Amino acid sequence: MPSSDPSSNIDKSNDKSNGPVRSFGRRRGKKLRPGRERLVDELLPAITFDVERSLAEQFAATPTDIWLEIGFGGGEHLARQALAHPDIGFIGAEPFINGVAKLVSTINDEGIKNIRIQPDDVRFIFPSIPDGALGRVFILFPDPWPKARHIKRRLITDETMDALARMMRIGAELVVASDHREYISWALLQINNHPDFSWMAENAADWRTPPPGWVTTRYEEKALIRGVKSTYLVFQR
Ligand SMILES: C[S@@+](CC[C@H](N)C(=O)[O-])C[C@H]1O[C@@H](n2cnc3c(N)ncnc32)[C@H](O)[C@@H]1O
Secondary structure, eight states, rough: OOSGGGGOOOOOOTTTTTTTHHHOOOOSOOOHHHHHHHHHHHHHHHHBTTTTTHHHHHHSOOOOOOEEOOOOTTTTHHHHHHOOTTTEOOOOOOEOOOHHHHHHHHHHHHHSSSEEOOOOGGGGGGGGSSSOOOOEEEESSSSOOOGGGGGGGGGHHHHHHHHHHHHEEEEEEEEESSSHHHHHHHHHHHHHHHHTEEEOOOSSSHHHHOOOTOOOOOHHHHHHHOOOOOOOEEEOO
């Protein structure tokens, strides 16, 4: 996964094949160990989000709701949520193959049935998600791209918010967390200015403490080790 300044990891491999969406961020790190490489070859194709099939068809049991996690990293949060909510269908997107391989390994070890993976930029699957299909979306510790000239690389753009507004049903929750102060203030303005989202906080405790049912993420843990507290924003569609 990229560090706080991932500018050295730009990947433009999608520029031509995927139209106007331009992806940034690291796709590959250390060589995968043989066990994980085998799982990526054999199990990942069976649990990859399939743009050709309906959401209901993609999960073994018909899910009561669909939740999306964007940028799941190593999938620690996504796996724990999927285990805690076996009736929900989860879609997780992450272009970094080493993180995808880690999640596939957890899915295999723990027998998780209710996750479908988009092993690439989440924006490529937006057109395949029907209007109002999503009940919850997590964007946890997104890359802050702190340099002014890189702000346009941030995930939270007007286009992303318009797409989320379309895919999320009325009353659905968007959870955004970050340990990067400037970034989270900026994200709050972007999202709160969107006509379809309302910030649910009533007092400081609401953004200083994680929402109920929280699962700590790897980047959140890293921040805690550095003595940095994170901010948790919950919006309603
Ligand atoms: C800083 S990491 C955080 C990982 C994890 N959420 C955590 O808290 O430990 C941000 C992740 O978002 C992923 N990411 C960035 N842009 C993305 C996009 N357009 N679609 C899906 N994932 C994306 C990156 O590859 C990276 O792994």
